[in-house]
Amino acid sequence: MVNFSVDQIRELMGHPKNIRNISVIAHVDHGKSTLTDSLVSKAGIIAGSKAGEARFTDTREDEQARSITIKSTSISLYYEYSEEKGGPKTPYLINLIDSPGHVDFSSEVTAALRVTDGALVVVDCIEGVCVQTETVLRQAIAERIKPILFVNKLDRIFLELHCALEEAYQNFRTAIESVNVVIATYQDDLLGNIQVLPETGVVGFGSGLHAWGFTIGTFAAMYASKFGVPKERLQKKFWGDNFYNSKTKSWTTKQVDKQGKKLPRGFCKFILEPISALFEAIMNDEKDVYPKLIKKLKIVLPKEAEGQSVKPLLKSVMRTWLPAGDALLGMVVTHLPSPLVAQRYRVENLYTGDLKDKYATAIRNCDASGPLMMYVSKMVPTSEKGRFYAFGRVFSGTVGTGQLVRLMGPNYVTGSKKDLFIKKIQRTVLMMGRYIEQIVDCPCGNVIGLVGIDQFIIKNCTISEGDAVDASIFRMMKFSVSAVVRVAVEPKNAQDLPKLVEGLKRLAKSDPLVQCSTANTGEHIIAGAGELHLEICLKDLEEDFMKGAPIKVSKPVVTFAETITEKTEMTCVAKSPNKHNRLYMYAEPLDSDLCREIEDGDITENDDIKTRARNLADNYGWGIQEARKIWSFGCAPDAKANFLVDATKGVQYLNEIKDSMIGAFMQATSGGVFCDEVMRGICFKLDDVVLHADAIHRGAGQIMPCARKAFFACQIKSKPTLMEPVYVVDIIVPQTAISGVYNTLSQRRGTVEGKTDRIGTPLTQITAFLPVMESFGFTSKLRQNTAGQAFPQMRFSHWQLVGGDPYEEGSSVNVIVTEIRDRKGLKAELPVFADFYDRV
Template sequence: MVNEEKLRAAMGQSRNIRNMAVIAHVDHGKTTLTDALLARAGVISLEQAGVKRATDTRKDEQEKGITIKSTAVSMLFERAAPTSSLNPGEENPEGVGEGVTRPAGSGAGVAYVVNLIDSPGHVDFSSEVTAALRIADGAMVVVDCVEGVCVQTETVLRQALAERIKPVLMVNKMDRAVFETQLAPEEMYQSLARTIENVNVILSTYGGEDGVMGDIMLDPTKGNVAFGSGLHGWGFNLGQFARMYAARFKVKAEKLQRRLWGNHFYSPTEGKWRDTPAEGYERGFNKFVIEPLVKMLRACKDTDTETVLKLASNVNVTLTSEERALTGKSLMRCVMKKWLPAAEGMLDVIIEHLPSPDVAQMYRTELLYEGPMDDPVAIAMRKCDPTGPLMVYVSKMVPAADKGRFLAVGRVFSGTASSGTKVRIMGPDYKPDSAIKTDLFIKPIQGTKILVGATTYSAGDMPCGNIVGLGGIDKYLLKTGTITTYEHAHNMKVLKFSVSPVVRVAVDVINPAHLPKLVEGLKRLSKADPMVQCKTENGQHLVMGAGELHLEVCLQDLEEDHAGVPLKKSEPVVTYQETVVDKSDRVCLAKSSNKLCRLHMTAEPLPAGLADAIEKGLIKSTMDVKERSRILVDEYGFELADTKKIWCFGPNGSGPNILVDMTKGVSYIQDIRDAVVAGFQWVTGEGALTENTVRGVRFNIVDALVHRDASHRGGGQVIPMTRRAMLAAMLTAQPRVLEPVYLVEVMCPKQAVGAAINLLSRKRGEIIEQNPQEGTPMTTVKAYMPVNESFGFNGELRGDTGGQAFPQFHFDHWQVLAGDTADLTSRACAVVTEIRKRKGLVEKVPALENYLDKL
């Protein structure tokens, strides 16, 4: 059972806290591995570990066998002070790992708190991973030793490095390498080395050159890599094996550990080591780790009780009479859990190689906090000071025990969060410098909770460096926000997701009397999921998600929990965007309704890659103008004069379109700037073709006539004029429709590759690479495929390949839909007509004359 008082007391020692997320590709075993740590902390029983999947708290997670929501668990571990070597075992000429003893037990010693977040691996739920990483400092990356590094492994690692999260590695499912692929020791070593190297390639590519996190490269000899099998509850790191053998070889464990990986070969007859292979010499890892492991696993699997007992006594494992009667897998799980418990192998890696909050906040604060680095909040965050001003970042909401209410899950970065304290609750739209304070509430915290999976425990207060659940905040924050007691505090940075909500479904109630419940349910749904967007368009209630599975889960939650009434749902529809592909063929003029102001505008596409850079936050409206100008001139070929007169980005002030003032010597132009910007935000939110969002367009104000009398140039005159000028500019610049494109990765055996490629081709897929995976019978096919073609793809792929292929979708980019929107026979024109019909607009795109004025 969880001892709440002990756990809360230990949470005050920030040096001994580790905040970590478990991240991986789907089905690589994150949740089963988490079970081992939960069992070691006493949250679940040892027998349930690996089977219960305790952090899958939802019914559909247990049924589907995948994690859908990230779950936070605070655990207390008491560990003995580390010992450099252990007592020698008995001599054993032919047995497992000669002279091996079991790792030291965990006598009471130092108390460590591990705040762990088990996150989903499926790409549709990667927004949950983003939310989890924000409040963690380290990540345990889990990789299946047979499948190796997959597309989602790379995505989540990239997200982690962008948030300055330090990684450690767990190579899981080692039992598959022994029993399924039946690799020889040297092949197994090469396969493991390849996996670690592939992860290191990603770390060196995206890890940045600043080196603020220290050395992040993974190497088993450093002790930041563990191996094991979560399902069977065993695991180890090289440090454990080095300590086992240290006394027998009469060398220091640290020295031996370096020889248990890489090119170090040992000869049992000569008792010598060398760095190159030779006859009679065997690689240290194979001889001292793989051989004893395989010997033990095979003996247990074959129920060779005599050998098992002999090997068990060599490694100081005692079996009771009931345990001796076990057979096959049950015997194997029992012996291996006693000899190499997975939790010990992982805890060494987590506690020794992941940073504590004091260390991590030193280098993460500048990345997370938007205010100046010398204000009291930033200083307290850097020091992780429990007596400083309170600073909490809420990264997600989880449904609370009271129906319809939510707990705000966040991380205390400085100060101490206490029940009853009056705090400033700042939403993402709060601007500290603005005279009008929007998105700000001053309210008390109603309760602080320690989160242990599906259970919560009340705590009077929570010091910084910990993950906390806060009550009463859900009324004032939608999804994320900042909570502070310092009056002049700035916000923490808003989460950036690696996926976007490109699939939408319209929902409606069957019984009109239930409409208020649906509206309330949609509000709760958008709170409960970091990614989902709910909006009303032309009287339709739309739910927008990252993919088919994400939408399916959201709609099920809406129907069963949030709204609680039966619903009708439309077929999923893809979100398209608008752009232009050429420069306007003329300067477009629009006059104000009183004919006293004029605006001359053109539109043109942004240079390649600029829209992506704006979306990723590499180029922002809030940047220093000189720095932004340098990037735009050097990398995107802008004129220097134009970069200094960028009025804004849009839509929402941060979207991938820009408005440039290219006028010279126009009187009063600055007086209408706000109104023109408002018109620009309107147009970029609702384009000329389908009233969808615009992407990748630069609008230029070429000339203007502004009336000297302020009463004749108000917003009511200027905003509609700006809109008409911009829509005309778009229509004269070859407008096109953009469709979202997935990167699809299909894993299948070599014989099923042909069927997979045929299906991808039928779905307008563009094959980009085909890689046979070394050491396995699998091949990976990567292709770009329009999101519109992805519906039902999984079922068709299973049918065509006899269930042997596994697809993984990841939103990759937007591409121009082939064909002119004015050509009635083109696909693009059909899409435009269909969207306009669905939105209840006139079917034909309004003609240019509707927007263009003559002098």
């Protein structure tokens, strides 16, 4: 039975001190959804016996069928919690978001983290911290999210590995230390000390599948009366190098006593030993042993446990003795911040406007009576196909049904009308996993779904009151993956083309990362993070957003980038069509670290010119004057890091052609001369300009074609090549199957970067770099070569140069350029310098 009503939730929404907004994050298959079931069952939404099997937050059919989370799912849960047994109970509202673990769906994790304040990090006790664990944890700290840790799948230690208790402890310690290394690496001073230390109760242990779990505090409370020692003191003894001498009944930090006898570690003796004894007795069906143990531990089994034996009985005993829901709830309530606390230090990360204005102040204070400020992080499809709930977090004020609001998109600039809509909200709904509940309004500190504004939002937006003309938007989310894999789609039946166009618009809304566009050739392009991401997007497009209309899909293709490797050997000259204007230009390659900073958003076109110039001068050796005269970054929709710099001296009328130059620069960088792929890492410098005295002869029609010719001439004359995207691949494999991994990587141009053996397990973690171009079918080939024992995780890492000269027939880059030109319907012959260079 559900333990609460919607009215109780709505009442508690007005008490931000008692609210916790949390995301569940982890590597794929580490047990997030099964663990989440324990919290859902504690709230009475599913039966306790179903916890770990129902995967309640996997709401889609394909999620249940594949046993993988694809979309993050929000659910609001009401609990009454008492810090001491039998003490007064305090009501708490936990807004929980279960997020995917597969790297292809990392954008869903980013969207979930933006609207939460705490993160429950789940780690498999055998596999430990994997690549995706580190990625999501890094994202969480960047968003100033406080983590707590749950070491999952402890049942495998006792049922599969049968390792010694000391060895199990070392496994747990390694996993926890690895998490703390990641936290220390990306530490944010404003978050304070967020190291996860078991003795403080911030780390839980257990099995999500079997729905049992505990913290060290759980056992410290059990033993406190027996030892006659305060719980807090025992907690410190139950972790680390604390050993118990049962003869002298005393604690020591030395593992060997005076007689040379090895002493048991506190964690092993008082926590793992009783669990291990219970597991052994029940799994061996020792009917003369385990009933005594159950009685001794004062476990009162439910009626459904009568007649059970072996595994079903073990599950019933463990979840009755150590319910995971209790341990998780205690950790969340005690150690994660309320919106009242979290928004004080998160406001700087979130709000782009003046941090002293009334909006920032209201966000900082989580003020329900202040001006409305809400961030919509993602669009959730409704049961009515083609419509969406705008899902987000209210950071200040109150949002309600019928309210007139300003919808400010990511390109909105305060005071302008670009990317702005003023509309009424039709309904406010509470997201409850597979269901929704209607409520009248929602105060700040809570997550909520809005109905009736979906057609005005593409992916995310900031919402404020209808008359808040001076409000600024929230910062854009930074994704840890890039949409580097593309397919072209077309309808099988020509009459379905309008359905495809409409379906692509809806698909773009449904996923935070997917990019839908129309190429110059007229193709409809869908870009995603990887094969699985594209597969899910195409399934959604065909079944949900096109109402079953069949589509044809091209082979996956990779986004390349055109670049240069040397400074232009001679200044290139281009004349305008009327021969009255001349542009003298050269190009230089940009530093790869600088490119990365620009693409990560650390250096932007809107930065203060002097500050940015000083940064470029100090870190990248630029001249201050040149650094101050950067005209453009080339912010075309898909453009990468490029610069257009004014390096001229004493040129007349230069400002009059600046806009035309920038326009031509954006066109050129969005499609280079070789294969119409975006440019990356090129700095074009305007060396000199000769302009006609009469303004009518130096308009955009004269300057833009001339500038494009100059950009392309510089590119051809600066040792041009292509850059390809590269995945970092994290492969977990038993040591017996390592040779199959090396063979598969060598066949696919992969390079091994590191190999780590997992202590206490037969597993090895291999880290390698693999070109995205070679990644299609890599997973199936790897499993084939390792008899299904290897499990790879791929995510975008960096761009690397493709070897060779594009003009040398048969070279790697020449083959790729020729293929791309053929696919795009461009001329077979490569462009040459003479086509673009105007002799003086």
